[in-house]
Amino acid sequence: MSINKDLVAASSTPLVLAILFEGDSYGYAILQRVRELSGGALEWTDGMLYPVLHRLEKAGLVESRWEKAETGRRRKYYRVTAAGREQLAEERRQWRTVDDTLRKVWSALSEAAHGDAGPVPFPQWS
Amino acid sequence: MDPKQQGDPAAGSLDEQIEAWRSHLRRSRAIAGSDAEELEDHLREQIATLGEHGLTDDEAFLVAVKRMGAINALTREFAREHSDRLWKQLVLAGDGAGEGGSEAPSAYGSRRMWVALALAVAAGVAIKIPGFFGIPFDPDASLFYPVNMAFFTLPFIAAYFAWERPLSTSSRLWTAGAFVLAAVVINAFPFSLAPAGEADTLILSMLHLPISLWLIVGMAYVGGWWPGNERRMDFIRFTGELFIYYVLIALGGGVLIGLTFALFEAIGVDVEPLVQGWVVPCGVAGAAVVATWLVEAKQSVIENMAPVLARIFIPLFALVLLAFVLTMAATGRGIDVEREILIAVDLLLVVVFGLLLYSISARDPLAPPGLFDWLQLTLVGTALLVDVLALWAIGARISGMGWTPNRFSALGMNVVLLINLAGSALLYARFLRGRVVFSRLWAWQMTYVYVIAGWAAVVAFFFPVLFGFR
Numbered sequence: 001m002s003i004n005k006d007l008v009a010a011s012s013t014p015l016v017l018a019i020l021f022e023g024d025s026y027g028y029a030i031l032q033r034v035r036e037l038s039g040g041a042l043e044w045t046d047g048m049l050y051p052v053l054h055r056l057e058k059a060g061l062v063e064s065r066w067e068k069a070e071t072g073r074r075r076k077y078y079r080v081t082a083a084g085r086e087q088l089a090e091e092r093r094q095w096r097t098v099d100d101t102l103r104k105v106w107s108a109l110s111e112a113a114h115g116d117a118g119p120v121p122f123p124q125w126s
Numbered sequence: 127m128d129p130k131q132q133g134d135p136a137a138g139s140l141d142e143q144i145e146a147w148r149s150h151l152r153r154s155r156a157i158a159g160s161d162a163e164e165l166e167d168h169l170r171e172q173i174a175t176l177g178e179h180g181l182t183d184d185e186a187f188l189v190a191v192k193r194m195g196a197i198n199a200l201t202r203e204f205a206r207e208h209s210d211r212l213w214k215q216l217v218l219a220g221d222g223a224g225e226g227g228s229e230a231p232s233a234y235g236s237r238r239m240w241v242a243l244a245l246a247v248a249a250g251v252a253i254k255i256p257g258f259f260g261i262p263f264d265p266d267a268s269l270f271y272p273v274n275m276a277f278f279t280l281p282f283i284a285a286y287f288a289w290e291r292p293l294s295t296s297s298r299l300w301t302a303g304a305f306v307l308a309a310v311v312i313n314a315f316p317f318s319l320a321p322a323g324e325a326d327t328l329i330l331s332m333l334h335l336p337i338s339l340w341l342i343v344g345m346a347y348v349g350g351w352w353p354g355n356e357r358r359m360d361f362i363r364f365t366g367e368l369f370i371y372y373v374l375i376a377l378g379g380g381v382l383i384g385l386t387f388a389l390f391e392a393i394g395v396d397v398e399p400l401v402q403g404w405v406v407p408c409g410v411a412g413a414a415v416v417a418t419w420l421v422e423a424k425q426s427v428i429e430n431m432a433p434v435l436a437r438i439f440i441p442l443f444a445l446v447l448l449a450f451v452l453t454m455a456a457t458g459r460g461i462d463v464e465r466e467i468l469i470a471v472d473l474l475l476v477v478v479f480g481l482l483l484y485s486i487s488a489r490d491p492l493a494p495p496g497l498f499d500w501l502q503l504t505l506v507g508t509a510l511l512v513d514v515l516a517l518w519a520i521g522a523r524i525s526g527m528g529w530t531p532n533r534f535s536a537l538g539m540n541v542v543l544l545i546n547l548a549g550s551a552l553l554y555a556r557f558l559r560g561r562v563v564f565s566r567l568w569a570w571q572m573t574y575v576y577v578i579a580g581w582a583a584v585v586a587f588f589f590p591v592l593f594g595f596r
Contacts, residue, residue: 027167027168028168028171045193045195045199046190046194046195047194048195048199048203050161050164050165050168050204051206051207051208054208055207058207071170071171073166073167073170074163074167076160076163
């Protein structure tokens, strides 16, 4: 199953912030974590993560530092800031609202489908 | 490189492949050096992980690059995020303008800034020192400042180059010596203000002195007497940009002074003596050094403006001159010989000369002849025609009008520019017909710089003697 591009874009901010909230990380590891969490369903083009990270950094939601990785190369690590944590809480509230609303409408739909209305597949406007 | 891949013929090239990919990325200005490094780290880690799953370096590289996304899409995404990088950024104290972002400004870049500022302050102070010895700034009261104006700015510009460039000690001494000699000679001249306020040779000398001294600045700029045409052309470019920067700084200074007056007037304090006595003279002298440093620091960051302006105005001037000549031909009107006609024609030639110079300074010498070259030839040709018509009209009467210094120098300037433009027109025509290469035109203009400076020196130093300092 592939996810609509707009949805991927919209969910990127909370997802990245939440992963960084778990602990400081860098691009490749963040992508691995996204794959792991979504079971591979949320496919990002690898390169596209970086503009997102840079946007969050410019907005002051994350900060970065260069460190020497075990491979000997320089690696850019990101850490979520206080503002980022606030933003994450806000995102979380908004996504929960969306989620709750969708859940309600899904259950209304299935009730309508399994209820007494028989073969009518859609709720009636009355 | 991982030695286990030695057997694979393509294995040794993984680093090269990554390097090629990286340089491809770096072609976009939106992706800074540090971004490319971050992406490369990602790519290498991806390749390593894929390698653990049994892919060869080559296969892993292909998969990793594919996963990274098309470079076009990637650069587009970075450009959207970092649109500021597409505008060249002004990093005042650094050389690292191309490297965007995290790099610290270089120590050398900031030292240049401080030296330039110190020289600007020195120029500002120098212009005030004679005042402390009771020499008034007012040109009606003393001729000292009008005569010496050039010496309060140009030596400081030359000093900046002498510090900044690896000049030989003898070049430095020559530069300094030339300034000192010029200053001594000019100040030894017994200029006097005639009762009627006629001081033709003084004014001519003042106008021509900076032009001839500019050659000495040029010497410091290029680092010697006979550099290649490329270096001379650089100096011409520098001159154009300096002029534009100076005008812009002067405009800003005008706004600053206007606001100063308005603000202090509101609280009833008269700042005019302070502004007239300090801000204006020090600003005029100091701004020249600041503009010099700005042009040098920004030469790769901001588009050169002089050639752009030349390109805009060449078609317009060509049109006006063509219309003028055609109108003259159609109406049969001759040029009305007045006192100012020679000056007006001189100014026209100066403008055309400048347009031509700055337009060819930005032209790719290897590009084939194009429409614009024809336009340029039209401009030079019509300017020459107008000049010849004016000279024709004047010629009959000039001996009757008397040989004043003004008329003599105007005619001399006219001849100097006429020869230059005629030579340029000839070379241009031959270039358009494929007879000579474009760089011949460069060489002609660059050699001619010495003729112009030489003529200016003649007017500045010999005319006063010739005409008895009147």
